[in-house]
Amino acid sequence: MKLFFYYCLYGFSNCYLIGEDEEPAGGGKRRALIVDPGSMDEKIVGFIEDNDYDLRAVLVTHDHMNHVHGLRTLKRIYDVEVFAGDPTVCEERATLVKDGDRLELGSFAVDVFSVPGHSSDSVVYRIDRLLFSGDALTAGLVGTTASAYGRSVQSAAIRSKILSLPGDYTVLPGHGPPTTLETERRHNAGLEAAEKAGAQRAAFVRDIW
């Protein structure tokens, strides 16, 4: 698997392109996927064309403009299927994915974990030992949420679905540097803060009743 990283200055987000190493057994071009096309310019298109990839799919971690700003341009160039936790992304139709889904895209098996909180459609994709976590989990932090309830739901989903995976999994977030799950288990300040706030709320409720 080849992984291509691109830093989108629009929204300061990370875009990833994952390509196959070898051509399919039955012949044809090597296939590729894009995760979060925050912008689409000649560098990404050049990488696809130079490697003669057959771009098949776009995986969207959540429908925020800084992660999908390049989607329309991409769709004008390539005939791709868009997968997201919402049926409409950036006013484009998408194939809805839900928690526990497994997508077979070429030689890539993509597992879907729903992690709402930062947005209702936030999902994390797993391909092999790579986790594309969008804004739900970034190095040392969790996604910003609109309410304490959202934060609580998000933290619970991250703990049960993501942090339960092996510690050497690589986390490729929507913003900032990469990380590993073991690093997040031990040093994620956002999760610590959410846990502390949850404990305070529980104590407050106990005091009232």
Place this chain on the structure above:
Amino acid sequence: MGPLRARLRAAYYTRMYAFTPCAAGCGRPVLSSSSTCALHSADPTAEADRFAAFIADRIVVKDLNAAALSFNSVDFSNRKFFGCSFSSSTFSLCLFTGAFLRMCFFDFCVFDGCDFSGSDVQFSTYGGSTFRNCTFEGSELVHVNFNGVTIAECTFNDSNLYNSRFISSRISSTDFIDCNIKKTFFVKSRQERVSFKSSNTAEAIFDLEPSQ
């Protein structure tokens, strides 16, 4: 487009080392060109020497897994590393001057007396590592994960730390003089005798917002 902006737009790719589980059945990935991980290797010292010789012979090193090994006085300088893992390794008196690292993993490592000056590190992680008496002077450390690190008596002077993270870190007797720390996170970082003289501290992030 300015040089910094041009560098930030730079994109790069890696293949990432292939995951083959250790023959001992521990679930860890094997060392490159081996059938076991370092913990189940018959001679980890010989494995480290093998990797040191391998690196010495090359300018570009790709997709190497050299996790949980111990390197003493090894010269990694002016080499280009792509998609390599050195997780949980120990580096003592090693040279990384002018090294070029992309998507490399140094999480939970120990660096003692290592020289990273003039290195160019992007989109890599040193999460949970310990640095003692190390220098990063004049380095590009862009999109680098230093979360949970312990840093003592080190210097990052004259470095570009754009979009790097030092969350939950412990930093003591360390200088960040004349650094670019725009969008650098120091949230929940415990600091003693740390100098940010002439650095753009107003553009760094030292506290979480309430919703985070």
